[in-house]
Amino acid sequence: MALVAGVEQVRTVPQASLDPLSRLLKSDLEGVNRLILERMQSPVALIPRLASHIVAGGGKRLRPMLTLGCARMCGYRGDRHIALAAAVEFIHTATLLHDDVVDASDLRRGRDTANAVWGNKPAVLVGDFLFSRSFELMVADGSLRVLEILSRASAIIAEGEVMQLMTTGNTATTEADYLAVIQSKTAELFAAASRIGAVLAERLPKEEEALDRFGRNLGTAFQLVDDMLDFSARQSELGKSVGDDFRDGKVTLPVLLAFSRGDEDERGFWRRTLEELDQQPGDLERAIHLVECRGALAETLARARTYAAAATRALAPFADGPERRALIAAAAFAGDRRF
């Protein structure tokens, strides 16, 4: 007789890690990586060269893992999830390449992105290529329902990215604005990636919706932590990059909270550095100090954990098993990661 763990039991000891999911999906993930390498090829040599800088750059493969893990948890036993997970990763990669496009005014803040190395235009065009390849993979799979989910998600991601431009440099951005941005630009693809797992297994609409909710909450938690880590002194000590959002003038939750809790002098600091983008040596350090001492980082992290818990709750309709436990560990990771 199989032991079915109660939701409470798994919620009280959530292991915050991607490892269980990676281990469980090892051979599926290898299939995804092979397909990604195969489908990013082109007779136009610059395309695989530039794409490999970002695709093969060894991201966490978190989004494709959600497709694979959700499909497996739903009892799917075929191999269509491999191609669809690769399609999800291609959409993500195209988004990254386009998100890194810079205007002339940004160029002084050169970074080691594909755009900085090869220029905007090749990065944009290779993004288009990968985006098209993503649709080719979905078309070859043949599910109009999956195509519907991912084409809609792609449009919403673009809307989220444009909304983000509107909030950049704007300290009047509200928490609702910020949430709308991250729900669209980030959480939407997590939701779609998870949902198609249920579509593959031909599960009920309410199970599709449960997985959409799982992915959406997990994605929101993931982005909140991402925005928190950009101001993390500990990240900086570990030699990891911090301050990218600050240099871009992005108004994320840590900034919003520190701004609303700060005094006049602090608000002046945020306006100068983010609205006017007038940044001096020492400003990033002061920003890190302010978000820390105003409790903005702790609050951001607390909210991330709330979303991660909601992701876990969304898995309640599914029977316990290694996949479900691994997905819960992934949700905990999204809300509690240090990298």
Add this chain to the structure above:
Amino acid sequence: MALVAGVEQVRTVPQASLDPLSRLLKSDLEGVNRLILERMQSPVALIPRLASHIVAGGGKRLRPMLTLGCARMCGYRGDRHIALAAAVEFIHTATLLHDDVVDASDLRRGRDTANAVWGNKPAVLVGDFLFSRSFELMVADGSLRVLEILSRASAIIAEGEVMQLMTTGNTATTEADYLAVIQSKTAELFAAASRIGAVLAERLPKEEEALDRFGRNLGTAFQLVDDMLDFSARQSELGKSVGDDFRDGKVTLPVLLAFSRGDEDERGFWRRTLEELDQQPGDLERAIHLVECRGALAETLARARTYAAAATRALAPFADGPERRALIAAAAFAGDRRF
């Protein structure tokens, strides 16, 4: 008894004009324009604002007209061609927005593109939005065959655009390189737009292929004339923009021909202006003079007419009628237009 005109007869008096096609498709085109306006809406206000700069900017709507006209010529009587024509135009518009992305080094050559007005990043993201919308339209239509044709075409367009970057500033570009670029970046979408007309009408594979050939040859003719017009003194007299390709260092057929037919001094001129992008006042005028006196413009136009004639020949399997005659006039226009 209907009079069926022989191919020779129509080829000898081809009216070079888009008017017959525009007239014939007037109400279909109005439907396409309505749908375009409707589907470019978004709660994110910058999206319709920027999109309307380019979508509603009143292009020729040549590509969607090919979808509409080919579907009608094939006897299609439904209304699915409206949405698919809009999808084709959205792909074209997204490509335009991304093609205008500039790197810092290009900014001194500011032009009145969406990118120049709003910056690279909004233009790229709105392009992504329109591209996603295009797939949403196709998914709602529900034909996997159409999705296959247009997702593949999109990948090839991106390859062509990247190939074009490789030939830019390179006077060693061969005619074969140049043809590969324009076949991919331009002719592929014309081919796909035309082919789906046959798909809608459920015509035979060989008729699909005939329409693909029609669109591909027409698109090649169109791009050849486009590249010729960029050096046209007459365009300049009409107050139209010339020299965009020259300023970008693009190595198009007029340049290739003038380079290979030129003397050492002339080759030095092309190398300085296109490879080193060292351009002085008077250089564009000299370039226009050189492509003219070396017969490069006349030769480019002659080739365009050859492709236009091949487009017309590709329509041989189809019965004569107003749609076929209008498509033949459009092919003649592509090879003989002055704007």
